[in-house]
Amino acid sequence: MSASTDRRWLRDVIGIALIIAAGLAGYWLFPDNLALLTRVIAVALLVLSIDLITGYCGVATLGQASLFGAGAYAAGIACVNGITEPVTLILIGAVAGSVAGLLMGTIMLRAHGLAQLVLSIAIVQLFHEAANKASAYTGGSDGLAGLMVSPLFGMFEFDLWGRTAYLFGLALLVLVFIVLKFVVSSPFGMLCRGIKQDPIRIRAMGSFVFPVLLKMFVISGAVAGMGGALAAISTQVVGLDSVSFELSANALVMLVLGGLGTLYGALVGTVIFMGFEHFVSAINPFHWMTMVGALLIAVVLAAPGGLSGLLDRFSASGHRAKRGKA
Amino acid sequence: MQTVLSIAIDAFAYGMALFIICIGLSLTMGLMRVVNLAHGAFAMIAGYIASYAARDLGLGYAVAIFLAIIGTVIISIPIERLLYRRIYGSPELTQVLMTIGITFCVIGITNYFFGPTLKTIPLPGSLSQPVDVGFKTIAAHRLFVMACGVVVAGGLWFLIEKTDFGIKLRATVDNAAMADALGVRTQVVYAISFAIAIGLAALGGVVGAEFLPIEPYYALRYMVTFLVVVSVGGAGSIPGAVVACLLLGAVDTTGRYLMPEFGNFFFYAAVIAIVCVFPRGFFGRAQ
Numbered sequence A: 001m002s003a004s005t006d007r008r009w010l011r012d013v014i015g016i017a018l019i020i021a022a023g024l025a026g027y028w029l030f031p032d033n034l035a036l037l038t039r040v041i042a043v044a045l046l047v048l049s050i051d052l053i054t055g056y057c058g059v060a061t062l063g064q065a066s067l068f069g070a071g072a073y074a075a076g077i078a079c080v081n082g083i084t085e086p087v088t089l090i091l092i093g094a095v096a097g098s099v100a101g102l103l104m105g106t107i108m109l110r111a112h113g114l115a116q117l118v119l120s121i122a123i124v125q126l127f128h129e130a131a132n133k134a135s136a137y138t139g140g141s142d143g144l145a146g147l148m149v150s151p152l153f154g155m156f157e158f159d160l161w162g163r164t165a166y167l168f169g170l171a172l173l174v175l176v177f178i179v180l181k182f183v184v185s186s187p188f189g190m191l192c193r194g195i196k197q198d199p200i201r202i203r204a205m206g207s208f209v210f211p212v213l214l215k216m217f218v219i220s221g222a223v224a225g226m227g228g229a230l231a232a233i234s235t236q237v238v239g240l241d242s243v244s245f246e247l248s249a250n251a252l253v254m255l256v257l258g259g260l261g262t263l264y265g266a267l268v269g270t271v272i273f274m275g276f277e278h279f280v281s282a283i284n285p286f287h288w289m290t291m292v293g294a295l296l297i298a299v300v301l302a303a304p305g306g307l308s309g310l311l312d313r314f315s316a317s318g319h320r321a322k323r324g325k326a
Numbered sequence B: 001m002q003t004v005l006s007i008a009i010d011a012f013a014y015g016m017a018l019f020i021i022c023i024g025l026s027l028t029m030g031l032m033r034v035v036n037l038a039h040g041a042f043a044m045i046a047g048y049i050a051s052y053a054a055r056d057l058g059l060g061y062a063v064a065i066f067l068a069i070i071g072t073v074i075i076s077i078p079i080e081r082l083l084y085r086r087i088y089g090s091p092e093l094t095q096v097l098m099t100i101g102i103t104f105c106v107i108g109i110t111n112y113f114f115g116p117t118l119k120t121i122p123l124p125g126s127l128s129q130p131v132d133v134g135f136k137t138i139a140a141h142r143l144f145v146m147a148c149g150v151v152v153a154g155g156l157w158f159l160i161e162k163t164d165f166g167i168k169l170r171a172t173v174d175n176a177a178m179a180d181a182l183g184v185r186t187q188v189v190y191a192i193s194f195a196i197a198i199g200l201a202a203l204g205g206v207v208g209a210e211f212l213p214i215e216p217y218y219a220l221r222y223m224v225t226f227l228v229v230v231s232v233g234g235a236g237s238i239p240g241a242v243v244a245c246l247l248l249g250a251v252d253t254t255g256r257y258l259m260p261e262f263g264n265f266f267f268y269a270a271v272i273a274i275v276c277v278f279p280r281g282f283f284g285r286a287q
Helices: A003-029 A034-055 A065-080 A086-108 A113-133 A163-185 A187-197 A199-204 A209-235 A245-258 A263-283 A288-302 A306-325 B002-030 B039-056 B061-087 B092-114 B140-162 B164-174 B176-181 B186-210 B223-233 B238-258 B265-277
Strands: B130-132 B137-139
Touching: A003 A034, A003 A163, A003 A263, A034 A065, A034 A163, A034 A209, A034 A245, A034 A263, A065 A086, A065 A113, A065 A209, A065 A245, A086 A113, A086 A209, A113 A245, A113 B092, A113 B223, A113 B265, A163 A187, A163 A209, A163 A263, A187 A199, A187 A209, A199 A209, A245 A263, A245 A288, A245 A306, A245 B092, A263 A288, A263 A306, A288 A306, A288 B061, A288 B092, B002 B039, B002 B140, B002 B186, B002 B223, B002 B238, B039 B061, B039 B092, B039 B186, B039 B223, B061 B092, B061 B186, B130 B140, B137 B140, B140 B164, B140 B186, B140 B238, B164 B176, B164 B186, B176 B186, B223 B238, B223 B265, B238 B265
Parallel strands: none
Antiparallel strands: B130 B137
8 A cells, every 4th residue: 555545544534533523522512402413414414415416526406405305205204104213214315315316317417517507406496396295295385294213223212302313413424424435536436526527538538427427416315315314313304495495505505615526525514504504693693694695705705615625725835834844 | 368368468577577687697697607696686686775765765666766777786886896806707606605695695784774574666657557458458567567678688689789889798708818809898898798787687676576576585586586597598698588588487477377286396397398408598509
């Protein structure tokens, strides 16, 4: 193993340790806000799934909540109908999300650029109307309530304070993160990044672009679906807002805020955006929108590559400074 | 037959209202390559100004429209100079982030100043009564909107195709660096086209307030509609925008008349079908 791969391994291990540490710190520091933190984890999975297709494949989407919602509703309906094992529910969410991802990818990959973005919006709106119309299964605008999830591994009850849900979510996030790290650094992940930079050259090299992107859509759908299932399990309700354009747009904003094309950026963006939103709306419920808007404008002006890009720039200049001294 | 006629008239008027707002966005997106999600926010500002002028100050409708357009353009000038000028030529997602930020700020600030209620723009007597056009009576306001739409479409076509400014604008769009080298002041061209786009958004926001009511979340609620219409028509194309607005306006109005419980279903189903057949929009440029 060469020195550079050694260093990358070390960096990833440290990164994952930091995620676990931050998650556990959240558990000890904000014991009254675990429901919010679990929501952050569910949305973080959604943002990670957008990063896979937008950050790594260059396919912008404003409709990712349709995959999130597919997972949430699948898990919710399964739960109401008697499948209450939480791990099974997450898997059901993942399967439903990847099926929805397959469908969405098949439609979206027909177009390019702006038309693609608009297709993604149209798809999420159609999912929204469908979920609203099929009220016999989804509860329509009242939401799907009454999810009774059985204890995790038959031992840990989902308590009122959301401790089990939070730790379960954190474990899921870390697991997904590790798997995605392998996915994006695999030859398949490299191919996706190649397609993002120059699809014509990739085609000239003899690879097929469409199946590769579709595969990433399916993976991304599974991740988003797990996020939706986690949200359903932790809140015990699935609402229409889980398949909304607003959620998709917010999630994309979080991703761009954190920085495209790095898995850490997705997490950083989610935590900062949702934390900031919670913090500001608690101080002043009237002005939170102005403040969030100002934050977005400031990020574009000060850190065009997102917050993680800013970090990279700092660390790069630090390296340079060190090298200059030596 | 009566239903078909009234649906057709409503659809045409709605499509025209949509057109006046969307054509500005189509210009910024097609000609200046800026995905301006804050376009609806400017229409909303105009609606608030017009409502304030007509309802609280008691000024006439025409004066209110005039004030709204002038006021909105004046507000937009510093925003263009300070914010938009930095994102010309940036990646699309950066533009999306910035313009969503601007939209949030506009919504927050208007809520602060005007309160979170629906704003009406009272119509003058001459526009609120029905007019007999022979085979049917139509609300005068609908006729007024249609006339505005036709005038805007014709005026823009003349401006872009027949005037000196239009030539400079098309040159800048085709190759900004070359146009700059030939002595076209591209910054000025951009600033003027941006002002025209915002002025049209303002006009559409006020005139179309009967169809798209002015409320605090206007900018977010219709952001998607405007973006969808523009891309279906093909960004930057006036005939494309006309066709897209009339077609989608017709689909939306018909769906709401005949099957209101389906909501936006037909609108977005039509969008998916159209985009799959015409990936660049009806009259989009080849990329």
